[in-house]
Amino acid sequence: MFEEEKRAAAMEAIKHVKSGMKLGLGTGSTTRYFLDALGELVKSGKITDIIGVPTSKKTEEIANSYGIKTVNNINNIDIDFDGADEFDPDGNLIKGGGGALVREKIVAYNSKNVFIMVDSSKFSEKLHKFPLPVEVIPFMEDQTLSHIEELGAKCTFRDNKKFISDNGNYIIDCRFDYTDTGLEQKIKMIPGVVEVGIFHNITTKIFKGNGNTCEIIDI
Numbered sequence: 022m023f024e025e026e027k028r029a030a031a032m033e034a035i036k037h038v039k040s041g042m043k044l045g046l047g048t049g050s051t052t053r054y055f056l057d058a059l060g061e062l063v064k065s066g067k068i069t070d071i072i073g074v075p076t077s078k079k080t081e082e083i084a085n086s087y088g089i090k091t092v093n094n095i096n097n098i099d100i101d102f103d104g105a106d107e108f109d110p111d112g113n114l115i116k117g118g119g120g121a122l123v124r125e126k127i128v129a130y131n132s133k134n135v136f137i138m139v140d141s142s143k144f145s146e147k148l149h150k151f152p153l154p155v156e157v158i159p160f161m162e163d164q165t166l167s168h169i170e171e172l173g174a175k176c177t178f179r180d181n182k183k184f185i186s187d188n189g190n191y192i193i194d195c196r197f198d199y200t201d202t203g204l205e206q207k208i209k210m211i212p213g214v215v216e217v218g219i220f221h222n223i224t225t226k227i228f229k230g231n232g233n234t235c236e237i238i239d240i
């Protein structure tokens with residue numbers, strides 16, 4: 022059922038793509054539906070001159086396999102299309118379940134529009150269900166984890182430090198009772214932390230699958 026909702030969200034979101042646009046290309050299984058649909062439009066020539074900024078090596082591979090041109094340094098991205106692990110009524114997000122939060126946040130921050138595609142299970146009145154991903158440098162990382170725990174979390178290295186991000190870093194998954202921007206700032210102040218998976222005030226539209234239809238939420 023959630024697969025159907027992910028697909029429905031992606032199929033609605035893709036209607037906003039026009040030839041010549043610069044697009045942020047997210048990471049994850051929902052974005053995969055979007056990328057496959059975009060790839061077909063590009064291959065058939067219905068959409069031309071797209072430039073994509075991929076948020077992970079995996080997304081770059083998929084985009085290139087369809088002949089979509091990708092770059093990693095560009096101004097004025099028209100729309101960033103991405104998924105999320107959790108979203109609240111104000112469009113705030115937890116992201117990083119796929120380990121791509123650093124590039125995802127940079128691309129979202131540099132996009133004129135941020136369109137988030139989700140299935141209905143991702144909704145939460147208050148962000149706290151999904152363990153908050155934090156990317157950290159692989160140096161003094163056990164100490165970095167302890168400092169995050171001092172803020173009130175229970176933390177674990179993703180896959181016991183076997184998961185390495187595209188940037189060569191570890192991901193720490195952190196269980197807090199609450200998440201807000203104050204917490205985001207406190208975690209970012211800890212030396213060794215690269216980025217935190219709280220995306221506050223950055224979403225412009227949410228495409229939420231609902232069975233085989235899609236609800237569009239303007240933020």
Ligand code: 5RP
Pocket residue numbers: 047048049050051052103104105106115116117118119120121122125
């Ligand atoms: C990757 C992400 C993804 O957008 C998030 O994990 C959602 O993925 P999916 O669409 O597979 O549920 O933040 O870092």
